[in-house]
Amino acid sequence: MSKPKRMHPMVIFFQVFRSLKETILPFIAAIIAIPKAYFFYVIIGLIVVALLFAIFSMVSWLRFTYEVTSEELRIESGIFIRKKRYISKSRIQSIDISANVVHQLFKLAKVQVETAGSGAEGTLTAVKLTEAEGLRRELKGFQNTLADAEAEEAAEQQRTFPVYQISKKRLFFAGSTSGSIGVLAGLIAFLVSEMEQFIPNRYYDNTVEWIVELSIVLLIIVIIVGLLLLWVLGIAGTMIKYWNFRIERHENELFITRGLLEKKQTTIPLNRIQAIGIKENIIRQPFGYATVFAEVAAGSVEESNEFSSTLFPMLKTEEVEDFLALILPSYAQLSEEWNTVPRRALTYYLFRALIPISLISIPIIIFFPSFIWATVILLLFGLSIGYLSFRDTGFQLDKHRMLLQYRKVNKMKIIVFHKRIQAVEKKQHILHRKQHLATMEVSILGTNSTGAHYRLKELEEVDADQIADWYSHRKRAE
Amino acid sequence: MRQPPKQEIDKDAIKVWKITAAIYNGIVCLLAIGALIVSIILDWPLWYSIIAIIASIIIAYVCIFILPKLRWRRWRYELFEQEIYIQYGILIMSRTLIPMVRVQHVDTQQGPLLKRYDLATVTISTAATTHEIPALNEADASLLRDRISELARVDEEDV
Numbered sequence: 001m002s003k004p005k006r007m008h009p010m011v012i013f014f015q016v017f018r019s020l021k022e023t024i025l026p027f028i029a030a031i032i033a034i035p036k037a038y039f040f041y042v043i044i045g046l047i048v049v050a051l052l053f054a055i056f057s058m059v060s061w062l063r064f065t066y067e068v069t070s071e072e073l074r075i076e077s078g079i080f081i082r083k084k085r086y087i088s089k090s091r092i093q094s095i096d097i098s099a100n101v102v103h104q105l106f107k108l109a110k111v112q113v114e115t116a117g118s119g120a121e122g123t124l125t126a127v128k129l130t131e132a133e134g135l136r137r138e139l140k141g142f143q144n145t146l147a148d149a150e151a152e153e154a155a156e157q158q159r160t161f162p163v164y165q166i167s168k169k170r171l172f173f174a175g176s177t178s179g180s181i182g183v184l185a186g187l188i189a190f191l192v193s194e195m196e197q198f199i200p201n202r203y204y205d206n207t208v209e210w211i212v213e214l215s216i217v218l219l220i221i222v223i224i225v226g227l228l229l230l231w232v233l234g235i236a237g238t239m240i241k242y243w244n245f246r247i248e249r250h251e252n253e254l255f256i257t258r259g260l261l262e263k264k265q266t267t268i269p270l271n272r273i274q275a276i277g278i279k280e281n282i283i284r285q286p287f288g289y290a291t292v293f294a295e296v297a298a299g300s301v302e303e304s305n306e307f308s309s310t311l312f313p314m315l316k317t318e319e320v321e322d323f324l325a326l327i328l329p330s331y332a333q334l335s336e337e338w339n340t341v342p343r344r345a346l347t348y349y350l351f352r353a354l355i356p357i358s359l360i361s362i363p364i365i366i367f368f369p370s371f372i373w374a375t376v377i378l379l380l381f382g383l384s385i386g387y388l389s390f391r392d393t394g395f396q397l398d399k400h401r402m403l404l405q406y407r408k409v410n411k412m413k414i415i416v417f418h419k420r421i422q423a424v425e426k427k428q429h430i431l432h433r434k435q436h437l438a439t440m441e442v443s444i445l446g447t448n449s450t451g452a453h454y455r456l457k458e459l460e461e462v463d464a465d466q467i468a469d470w471y472s473h474r475k476r477a478e
Numbered sequence: 479m480r481q482p483p484k485q486e487i488d489k490d491a492i493k494v495w496k497i498t499a500a501i502y503n504g505i506v507c508l509l510a511i512g513a514l515i516v517s518i519i520l521d522w523p524l525w526y527s528i529i530a531i532i533a534s535i536i537i538a539y540v541c542i543f544i545l546p547k548l549r550w551r552r553w554r555y556e557l558f559e560q561e562i563y564i565q566y567g568i569l570i571m572s573r574t575l576i577p578m579v580r581v582q583h584v585d586t587q588q589g590p591l592l593k594r595y596d597l598a599t600v601t602i603s604t605a606a607t608t609h610e611i612p613a614l615n616e617a618d619a620s621l622l623r624d625r626i627s628e629l630a631r632v633d634e635e636d637v
Contacts (some may be wrong), residue, residue, distance in 0.1 A: 012629040027609060209576075217608075297605070303576045355486075420602040421580075421605040422580045422605055422607055423574055423576045423577075423580065423604055423606065423607045423609070424575045425572050425573065425574040425575075426572065426573045426574075426576065427480050427567070427570055427571070427572045427573075428570065428571050428572075429569055429570045429571070430569065433571070442606075443606045443607045444606055446606065451604075451605065451606025451607055452606070453606075453607075464479065465479050465480050468479035468573075468575060471575055472560075472561060472575055472580070473558075473560035473561045473577045473579070474558045474559065474560045474561055476560075
């Protein structure tokens with residue numbers, strides 16, 4: 001593959017289509033605004049513009065070439081101003097292959113090459129699927145000769161990699177418990193079912209107001225239907241996103257395929273993984289399910305973080321250990337013996353949980369005194385979240401790795417290696433100092449370039465110092 | 479992290495902070511006085527601009543005469559072969575460990591005020607965090623910068 005190549009000609013159509021989509025609005029406006037007599041000219045104008053786009057797209061397709069050399073990926077583009085972009089193989093972080101419906105129809109794929117910088121730095125809008133896979137194989141490895149590559153390829157076909165896949169049933173369940181939609185729907189349904197008691201009786205006394213009551217009922221039904229619809233959309237969204245989710249462990253990388261309408265392949269190099277997290281969503285937690293994700297240094301910007309770093313969307317908590325043992329053995333063997341937070345820290349946890357609750361409650365009490373019962377529920381909810389986060393906060397230290405557990409609303413478990421931690425900070429205010437408590441903050445390189453910071457609040461000061469000693473390179477050297 | 483870091487920052491830092499605080503608070507005080515004058519001219523009620531003046535004077539007193547000293551007393555740093563250890567924060571005291579192998583770059587910077595007292599601020603950046611040691615004397619700062627960059631020049635293993 002040492003000759004400069006062009007992408008698949010379909011790129012021209014993609015380009016034309018995209019340009020048209022961006023300029024169609026003024027044309028629609030023109031058709032509406034301009035009198036019928038000039039309609040003909042508008043159409044001609046449209047055709048001319050379309051033709052121009054087509055010519056432009058064709059020329060830019062002709063002028064766009066890519067080439068894989070032994071060292072780098074070379075992309076040259078531009079009609080008048082030539083842009084040459086050389087991406088060195090060793091700097092490539094990940095290669096994403098995706099295919100939308102049109103791509104799939106023509107057996108094509110879009111290839112995005114990312115480096116540590118700002119997201120997709122080399123994008124090939126459409127190449128043959130086989131070509132895309134060839135590119136991935138060539139770029140991810142450092143093999144120099146073709147023979148090497150072929151040997152590798154043959155070996156790859158023989159070798160079977162550890163694989164983890166999601167079942168349809170579980171995916172459906174993941175969808176139905178995803179995000180806040182579930183909570184919202186539940187909450188509203190509850191409110192509505194209780195509503196009757198809070199509508200004063202006098203409404204029933206008057207026949208005229210009975211109709212008002214009826215329209216309220218109608219409104220409520222509309223709201224419920226709307227929420228149900230949202231919920232179903234949520235399920236569909238999750239199903240489409242994670243359809244056939246499959247993660248493979250290769251030698252030096254994780255390989256993820258997923259998606260229904262748009263098939264996506266993502267490669268995560270193992271040495272880019274900064275930490276592994278296990279998230280127990282508060283709705284899923286009672287059912288014993290968790291999500292496994294990775295903090296990857298400099299993920300793609302286009303996709304949301306959750307997207308690119310989810311290693312597995314839905315697992316039974318008991319299966320997490322198996323999953324890690326299979327896919328990421330160095331992160332496996334988690335024990336449940338946590339160094340927890342001392343009893344005297346509980347006050348802080350409860351207090352913190354009550355702040356947002358009181359912010360919501362006070363206006364309710366002032367403006368809707370009849371809903372005072374809702375504030376009681378909120379209060380209980382806040383207190384239990386506070387207590388749970390107190391109970392769930394803890395850490396473990398191994399020789400090389402640290403396990404952190406904490407909860408804001410969802411329970412999080414983070415596994416991070418000593419060498420991945422960028423800095424450790426111990427924070428105390430005056431009360432903390434008197435009570436010998438300390439908050440520890442562990443910083444790692446996160447998916448966004450600002451870094452990820454994990455806080456363990458109000459640890460026993462002795463424990464905090466123990467973490468610091470464990471982290472200290474000076475103490476380790478001794 | 480049981481023992482605080484050993485090195486103090488330059489004592490002139492207090493002066494610099496005092497001057498900076500005086501400038502900012504001076505502006506605030508002037509604004510408050512301006513509001514009072516406008517109120518007198520336009521015959522608006524005076525009480526709130528008087529409250530503003532009193533408040534800005536109190537805040538100015540705290541910022542100029544109390545905080546810099548406390549801040550200086552809390553600020554410590556220590557440089558080890560393998561890591562940098564800093565302590566800061568008046569109400570919330572923070573102690574941070576930054577391993578040398580994680581340091582990505584070190585900057586020193588100097589504004590006109592710092593220059594007047596031969597001081598400089600050293601900024602240490604890792605991939606995920608940045609840390610600042612304010613107001614070291616210039617020689618110390620460049621020494622620190624050189625040492626850090628020298629010590630940090632290892633470990634290409636990852637990130």
